[in-house]
Amino acid sequence: MPINADTLRRRSAAEMDAAARGFGEAVWLRDAFLRVPREHFAPARVWWPSPREDGLYSLIDRGERPKAWLKAVYSTGAPLITQMDDGLIPPAGPAKGAFTSSISYSGVIIELLRHLAPEPGERVLELGTGTGYTTALLATRTGQGTVVSIEVDPSIAERARQNLNRLGLDPLVITGDGEEGHPASGPFDRIIATASVRTIPRAWLEQLRPGGVLLAPLDSPFGCDLLVRLTGTGPGTAQGRFVAQLHFMRFRGQREPRPYAELGWPDSVEVDRWQELRVEAGPRGQQIIDPTQQRSTARTARAESPLQ
Ligand SMILES: C[S@@+](CC[C@H](N)C(=O)[O-])C[C@H]1O[C@@H](n2cnc3c(N)ncnc32)[C@H](O)[C@@H]1O
Incomplete structure (x- = not known):
């Protein structure tokens, strides 16, 4: 053949x-x-x-x-x-x-999209457009006028736009900081990041509709990222679990390591129990909760701001 x-x-x-x-x-x-x-x-x-x-x-x-x-x-x-x-x-x-x-390799994209489970007609926000390949798969599922994708690098964003347009696909590719999301196009039924974060940006939570799904690789103390799948529970809040171990490039603004205690992680968790952890995120930051331990009191730095 x-x-x-x-x-x-x-x-x-x-x-x-x-x-x-x-x-x-x-x-x-x-x-x-x-x-x-x-x-x-x-x-x-x-x-x-x-x-x-x-x-x-x-x-x-x-x-x-x-x-x-x-x-x-x-x-x-x-x-x-x-x-x-x-x-x-x-x-x-x-x-x-x-x-x-x-x-991204097709195996990981397939895993992400399987967990995201977008439906036809749903509004999707993708962060980290890259080549536009994942964007194209999303648009093929959800249809015309449904996908907004944000890429920080202007030349990469422009190439993705052209790649998508040449196939007759119409996602809106924005050049900008994906951590801010795109409030003008929200709220979204599905939000997916294809770069990893140490802390889930508040803008994503605010732009996720209640009942919607947010999927993102989250840095963990286990030497890998964990794919977190959150469901919107109200304005600006979401909760869920980790569904896979993987490795992704970091969002530009989140490259600097930070102590895990500041990122809402409990003091100690055994690596093989990652699937038992629960995740809650909201205006006061993110918390990773080990149901067998006391509720963690660690909050993200943002949560400690007097403005919250
Ligand atoms: C792993 S690549 C995404 C690949 C994409 N899934 C594909 O298959 O073509 C991650 C992308 O995130 C972008 N990125 C990094 N920080 C970002 C940010 N703050 N906002 C938007 N995009 C960002 C990078 O420039 C890179 O193109």
């Missing part, structure tokens, strides 16, 4: 049918995955995310190695790095730097 994008996309879908963290019962997600050409969103030059022996990351150039590039695009388990050091390193050859943008 010739190796082309359609073949590879169907092969990836078959992998995701069999994966424990794949499509599951979400038939709509499989359909969307098969309808959106992932190769259309990947830049012509990307870095492979595992370092070579010399510590540099190899560049895969579609012009020079079209088959290797296409296979990399359809790897279900490896993101392709599209930016290092906020764009200071040009994609001109092997390089080393902090990963600051990517086309």
Whole structure:
């Protein structure tokens, strides 16, 4: 069988049918995955995310190695790095730097969207547009005029806009700080972040409608991010649980580490009990609650502000 994008996309879908963290019962997600050409969103030059022996990351150039590039695009388990050091390193050859943008790997996007479970016609806010690939999957599900996506890097945002428009998809791609959300377009039925936060921005909670779902990778003391799935419980408040372990790039404004006690985490939690933790977030900050321990009194720094 010739190796082309359609073949590879169907092969990836078959992998995701069999994966424990794949499509599951979400038939709509499989359909969307098969309808959106992932190769259309990947830049012509990307870095492979595992370092070579010399510590540099190899560049895969579609012009020079079209088959290797296409296979990399359809790897279900490896993101392709599209930016290092906020764009200071040009994609001109092997390089080393902090990963600051990517086309997320299909396995993780499928997991996120399965947990998000958007319905046709729902209003969606996405934070961290990147290439626009996840945005396209969302818009394919929820329909015209439903998706707003925010990307902090102007050139990445512009490329995503063009990628989406060329496929006839109409999400509103805003260049700006995703931590602020987009109040003018809210409230939203679904909010999804594809970069991780240490603390859930208050604007997201305020723009989530009661009963809506907010999904975001949250930094944890366990050496990974935990995907938190919150349901809106009232104006500016939400609660829920962690549903998966994963790793994401951090939102630009939340790169600096902060003590976990300041971020609402209990003093000590055993790593293998992460699924038992409950999460509450609201105007007074976020709290991660271990039901077997006393309720944590730690609050986010914002919660301690006298203005709250
Ligand atoms: C992992 S990438 C998202 C990849 C995307 N899901 C895809 O598959 O193309 C994370 C993105 O978040 C963006 N980002 C980081 N901080 C941000 C912020 N404060 N507001 C909006 N976007 C931000 C980065 O520039 C990067 O493009």
